[in-house]
Amino acid sequence: MNEQITIYGSGGNRAARVAWTADELGLEVSYRHYDGMIGSDELRRLHPQAKIPAMQVGDFVLFESAPICQHLCDITPGQRLLAPQGAKERSLHNQWVSFAQSEIEAYLWHSFQLGRLEIAKTETAAALALNRQLSGAGLDVLEQHLTDQQFILGEQFSLTDIIVGWTTNWSRKSGLLESRPALQSYLARLFDRPHVALTW
Ligand SMILES: N[C@@H](CCC(=O)N[C@@H](CS)C(=O)NCC(=O)O)C(=O)O
Numbered sequence: 610m611n612e613q614i615t616i617y618g619s620g621g622n623r624a625a626r627v628a629w630t631a632d633e634l635g636l637e638v639s640y641r642h643y644d645g646m647i648g649s650d651e652l653r654r655l656h657p658q659a660k661i662p663a664m665q666v667g668d669f670v671l672f673e674s675a676p677i678c679q680h681l682c683d684i685t686p687g688q689r690l691l692a693p694q695g696a697k698e699r700s701l702h703n704q705w706v707s708f709a710q711s712e713i714e715a716y717l718w719h720s721f722q723l724g725r726l727e728i729a730k731t732e733t734a735a736a737l738a739l740n741r742q743l744s745g746a747g748l749d750v751l752e753q754h755l756t757d758q759q760f761i762l763g764e765q766f767s768l769t770d771i772i773v774g775w776t777t778n779w780s781r782k783s784g785l786l787e788s789r790p791a792l793q794s795y796l797a798r799l800f801d802r803p804h805v806a807l808t809w
Pocket of ligand 1: 622623624647659660661662672673674675
């Protein structure tokens with residue numbers, strides 16, 4: 610691979626998914642991040658909402674953390690993180706990524722946004738409680754799924770764990786894993802990996 614891969618964003622946010630994927634793949638990428646980058650005109654040229662992460666390779670631009678990670682796997686010969694297009698495992702990967710983002714992460718994100726509002730906590734309490742309940746229902750599915758297997762797709766670590774693991778870790782930070790021991794053990798396994806980019 611001869612074209613420089615530039616990732617916009619770094620740290621424990623969703624850019625961590627991309628950094629972790631690149632490290633697992635042994636890919637050399639460069640990172641661009643500075644105070645004020647989110648929302649900037651420079652970033653808006655890559656991402657219509659000027660959010661992170663985004664990726665640029667020559668004149669090819671991609672945003673959304675999961676597709677960026679998937680692209681990095683797809684362009685890496687011999688990689689073992691993600692099954693090829695058309696394989697059943699690839700569709701299962703898509704299923705769990707979609708599930709984690711829509712049934713768990715969306716509610717965590719909404720609660721985070723409510724926390725940013727300058728209105729009294731009492732005014733957001735009902736919405737926060739509903740978000741806890743709905744994200745909890747998604748987490749219960751993951752908890753059950755991981756009761757008798759090590760990783761999301763079975764016994765082998767995969768890209769699915771990088772993406773869903775990030776959501777699981779945010780759930781932990783949001784106090785949602787206290788009664789979910791299988792997910793706590795799952796996170797411990799992820800934190801044991803040498804390239805882990807999740808933050809405690
Ligand atoms: N679904 C997007 C979410 C992107 C996103 O919301 N990124 C956050 C950082 S984790 C961001 O840039 N937020 C800026 C803001 O909220 O103003 C992805 O997975 O990449």
